[in-house]
Amino acid sequence: MKDALLSLYVSGQTYLADAKVPTPEKDAPPELTKAVDTVLGVLAWAGTAAGVAGILVTGVMMAMSVKRGEGSEHLSRLGMVLGGCILVAAAGPTVQFFFKANPIGG
Numbered sequence: 233m234k235d236a237l238l239s240l241y242v243s244g245q246t247y248l249a250d251a252k253v254p255t256p257e258k259d260a261p262p263e264l265t266k267a268v269d270t271v272l273g274v275l276a277w278a279g280t281a282a283g284v285a286g287i288l289v290t291g292v293m294m295a296m297s298v299k300r301g302e303g304s305e306h307l308s309r310l311g312m313v314l315g316g317c318i319l320v321a322a323a324g325p326t327v328q329f330f331f332k333a334n335p336i337g338g
Contacts, residue, residue, distance in 0.1 A: 276323075276324070279316075279320035280320060280321075283313065283316060286313035286316065286317075287313055287314070287317070290306055290313055293306050
């Protein structure tokens, strides 16, 4: 029994030692990179369009409410829309800052 286990152990070690370990390429395939860039570009455009639409809608609501004396209630909504615009605009540079190819000091 011990001899069978020892033989199995040795053959397993030999198999693992001879195995080819895959070494993936550093960069993504160009087709994938192009597709991801396209999707991110469309999402950035949609986020910008949504921000502009949000500011316009908030402005219209404020203009309509000022007649009733409720104009200040929409300032918080405008703050949320502007915060979303800042997030959309800062997303790309923030990711580039944290995932640079050449980090600072490196």
